[in-house]
Amino acid sequence: MSSPSLTRKFWGTEFVSPVMLASGTSGFGEELFKLGCLTGAGAVVSKAVTMKPRSGNPPPRLLETPFGLLNSIGLANPGARYVLENILPAVSNLPCPLVINVAGESVQEFADVVSVLKESGVHIGYEINVSCPNVAEGGAAFGVDPEVVFRVSEAVSQVADRPFSVKLTPNGGDMVQAAVAAQQGGASAVTVCNTFLGMMIDWKTGKSVIKRKVAGYTSPALLPLVVARVWQVSNAVSVPVISSGGVSCGQDVLQLLAAGAEMVQVGTRLMRRPCAAGELLDEMKKLTGEQ
């Protein structure tokens, strides 16, 4: 077996490691930087940014399950303008590249957010979150329909002055087709994949504990589901595949790289280990014998 190199170069950027910190689990990187936890991080992906500020969903926004975590944050963020003027300048000194996660309620909103944020030179690219509901066209997630994914990708590529990945959804639709559509629309990577729909019901009341009923489920137990999807998608597209989901140790990262991922995101594990990036990289180096 050949041991994979652990540095990366694509999108015209060099990454010290294949580990990316997943959207929504590391803010804009500032807090983890202050904690000294960005060592070993190839890149940070910001929390979702929308055009207008969003205060987010009513609590409880998190629910721990026996083997994972349900989240219903509701894309809480201060809006693209505020991010441009107040947050990005404050994170211009991060020790690793920053990618901005973009969400929207219409195809146009994704392009609008990118148009606002491109005034900043702080971030290297975008991750387009097509798992959110397409409110303008019926409310189903953009990502379930390859034709809509194509339109989002095309709209973003018309305004983006730097690379972007389209983060796909596992909740309905054919992810391989969606990935191909994203690439055809101009995406320079695809992220596989966003959270899995989940729900926990209090049997005494018969009601979902999370007010918005369904939520996003993440868990180390999702590893094989993500490995399968990364493997399928990477066989179908030529752009880099970024995996997201299921990672809790260095071996998981190596497995996802073997499945075809170029970069591997870690999310929920950061709740236990804010310095997970460095820990994962050390574990990988030990396993592969790389110094």
Next chain:
Amino acid sequence: MQTAGDYVCTVLSSRQVLPGVFSVEFESPEISSVALPGQFVQVEPSPGVFPVTRRPVTINRLTESGFELLFDVVGRGTQLMARFLPGDMVRVMGPLGKGWDVDQDKTWLLIGGGLGAAGFQFLVDSVRSSGVIIGASGADRVIPVQAQTVHIVTEDGSRGSRGLVTALISEELLARADSIAVCGPVAMMEAVWNTIPEAHRSKVQVSTESRMGCGWGVCDGCSIPVSGGGYRKCCVEGPVFPGDTIDWKRWKEAGL
């Protein structure tokens, strides 16, 4: 400003202080030298991967070489924590959050309901207090707090007077205090807030709890509804807030 860190701390002692309520002392000069009353730590309940989040617990008291936590066993995480033994190495991140606003030289009245009083000792040890009111369901739930004047009230009358904490809140106690610390279940804190007359409300600070993902401000999972709309993050903007910050109605609806 003090800075938090993630440390592997040695358990110095662990004992049951009340049925199901444990006191665990950790060695950590790093955390105790910068901790302020009302701040909390994030404890890894197990060495493995599950549960996937840590458990937030308020620092109850500083000790010679570290700090003490007092916690109630309510579920899987705290069950694991109750099994900590002296000598165990446990990962603890802290100190976290914004504690009691103790800037000024003020006299404090402390009002705690149930486990809400876990954390009071640190405040009592740091400020001048005119009194501590502790309410509990029964004698076996009264959190021990060492202070000059402690008023105890239990719902079943098994210790102190019978009733709820609100019954002990008097104009005289409120008038003597410059600051009022309230901590307990949401319904208790709301009842206390409603009992305190308008004139004294600006003195009130409340210590809140919320389900946390990280505890260090990155996940937006711990948001608490505030008056006038919107949310504040319990973990970094709190857990202690001025009493008038909280939107009690929306907070109760969360059903936490």
